[in-house]
Amino acid sequence: MAKYEQLASQIRHQIESGIWRAGEKMPSLRKQAEHAGMSLMTVMHAYQQLESQGWLVAHPRSGYTVAESIQMPSQPQNAAVETAEAVDINSFIFDVLQASRKPYMVNFAFAYPDPNLYPRHQVNKSLMHAARSMSVSNALDNLPPGNDSLRAMIAQRYAAKGISISPDEIVITAGALEALNLSLQAVTRPGDWVVVESPTFYGALQSLERLGLKALSVRTDARTGIDLNSLERAFQSHPVRACWLMTNHQNPLGFTLTEEKKRQLMTLLNKYQVALIEDDVYSELYGGTEQPLPAKTFDLHGNVMLCSSFSKSLVAGFRIGWVAAGKRALDIQKLQLMSTLTTSVPIQLALVDYLSTRNYEHHLRQLRRTLDRRKKAMCKLLAQTLPAEVEIIAGDGSYFVWLRLPETSDTMAIYVQALAAQITLAPGKMFSPGTQFNHCLRLNTSFELDERHTQAILQLSRIIQLHCRRD
Template sequence: MKRYEKFADDIAELIRSGVLAAGQRVPSVRYASQTHGISPSTVFQAYYLLERRGLIRARPRSGYFVNDTFSLAGLGDRAPEPDLRPAVAAQVSESTEVDVSELVFSVLESIKNPDTVPFGSAFPSPALFPLQRLARSLSSATRDMDSRMVVSDLSPGNPSLRRQIALRYMVAGQMLPMEELLITNGALEALNLCLQAVTEPGDLVAIEAPAFYACLQVLERLKLKAVEIPVHPQHGIDLEVLEQALRRYPIKACWSMTSFQNPTGATVPEARKRDLVELLRKHEVPLIEDDVYAELYYGQHAPKPAKAFDTEGLVLHCGSFAKSLAPGYRVGWVAAGRYAQKVERLKLMTSLCASMPAQAAIADYLQHGGYDRHLRKLRHSLEDQQRAMLGAIARYFPAQTRVSQPSGGYFLWVELPETVDSLKVFQAALAQGISIAPGPMFSPTRRFKPFIRLNYGTPWNDTCERAMEMLGKIIRSMMGADAGRRS
């Protein structure tokens, strides 16, 4: 990273954390140069970069100031503090059989048409990924592949790739033995295998509410019952409610996205992740940690996973390259703790191994392709796109709308006025060539009717802007004659 980029990231972090507030002047070029030991030209380059990101602006003969429109999700010059009430009642729900697949399939079908605006997609745009450079790694890895790997690299997977993943854990401050790592066909297979390793049909699993719809589909397929635990839009899974559920029900596993949760974007603070691991340890309940968005953080430091606080091998930590590097390659992994051998045997009993050329290609890219440089660019792009979508919500959606502002990932969880049915919004929007993800697909009990999840993982353009304007019109039309707009 160049010096001006590092200084720009330092200032951006001060803005994100609220140390530099909206409208406040940032350090002068002279002062920044003297105090940080960098040249004035380096400071100027950093400030130009921050201007391009929309974080600061120059005032003639006055210096640089934090943009008013950045503060508080970009919802106007003097937007109110965001309402951070939990999205669902803070109480334990009854265990529920899961049946959401038909709704999920209809949403997935809606994004297959390339002319549809993919706000309902679960994936970022392929345009954000170094696919040509990956193709060179794939070509090189395939050319050099030893035919004996067909047998030697069955599960747990390509040793070079597992070594690279273990190195990334180490750089993040976590020593992880390679023996714990298993390569899978994407994170979804890892999560499936983990659940199979720790449950039997009919068992109860604590899940988040709202929950990632694939989690619900896995429970449905394995004939498991869900106990919904509310997710706070700022703090993530509600530990107090989870503790009540653990006392009340014979829960066999807990599935949680502890960072940049899908769909809310919530991240569990580090101290509460430690508490989560300790709570589950007391009850001898394994945690299946879905951490596929781990690399998509916007600050300078990645949030630690709950796995970092696991001392007894009870956390099965699942990751993937699909969201950060290689969509379509279907390469994920799990650090399965005390369950590593059982998960590996389940893998051998189902799909034997992940694609060997894909594993070798990603191993080559991680070693030679500049992964961290790509990630820095990807994070900046996603943060810019989040800002653009938040601005569009401010312009076009009703005044009563509430929206999350996650510090990573690429989803916004939007609460519409309570009279609006998101399933009807989904149908009306699809008729206009716009896909969204309606709230009921994120709950086995079809809750969250006035909620939608929006994906800002597509580079912003006029088509996105017009689609947001149309969404606003559809939503307001369902509110009645006195529907309002943000000023």
């Protein structure tokens, strides 16, 4: 097959997939040639072939559009790429999280694992040891990029998985969210476009709102992850500066990209010179026996900022995270000096003590087994009590399930009714700048299904049943 025929076939597939819609303008010959790495003549022949077959319409002096007459197959509920010139979601998320703080609530909206699963006594011993052994110079010794021993330990943990990350490119931060925010600041300016998944982690939307950035929400499948054809379309149609993605155990959907898809993602990012901010906070909480590798494993140009923390796997209250920042490590250190200045010195020292004297791997093995058991128990109970039309999406790992109700459902109404019953949940509105997930919700499965939590699930199922019948 000639090159122009290969390109024509690729564009036909993109049109059939809904990446280019009827009547929409195609990239110019020059831009398509640049993106495809082909000559102008090759692209022109491909466009002409598609025009002769009825896929494209030529417009003198204004290029090509997709033919209006094409009968498209039905598309998934969310569009290939959705734009948000301004993100305005923080106030709503604040209200949901504030409701979750009330001690009498059954908290299925909780963002962290059940606190009872953390090794509190061992961690507290390490904290006391760190406090006793702190020297006068510790404050200076632990300025950005952070404690040398802790950065070395993190690098060694990556090395054990076959990932070569130098301690020099690791910056210790006040939790993963600071790592993610600093990474975003390092590569964007207000008004820039940033790609997120659809749906995405609500913290990403809050960060975009705070920094005055524009969101490009790219179609994301609940099981296979972000659609790479749609992602390339976003790169072609907008000057994207960065992608904020979860490649392992994505929140809220739970998928993990295959290694092949991670390689393809990196190829695409390098082709369009777009930075990747990789949110990898759940990678230690994998299901099965093999820990998934981050996309940074396949980064050959230092263009990925890999962010993670100990908050989900060890103890939430410590608020210690890091970014393996590649070529931007120094930029992130400078930004940190202008914001938090440094991460808590006693906490850094406590983690050094814990990681060197306690059995972190043993704790992780127990944690993974418990989370897996509890998630399966929750999914079984949900399957027994929810209406058949509710889809239960539970990835392999982490501790969230995503419920997809009939599209006419309103999970905000369910959220309000559940609150009155002293149950919190995370409605789909939290995970998108638009309204396309207002019929979805997320639940935390990390809590033991004791009598209280079981009754709460039964009550929530009754509320959902009533709304499904009403719809």
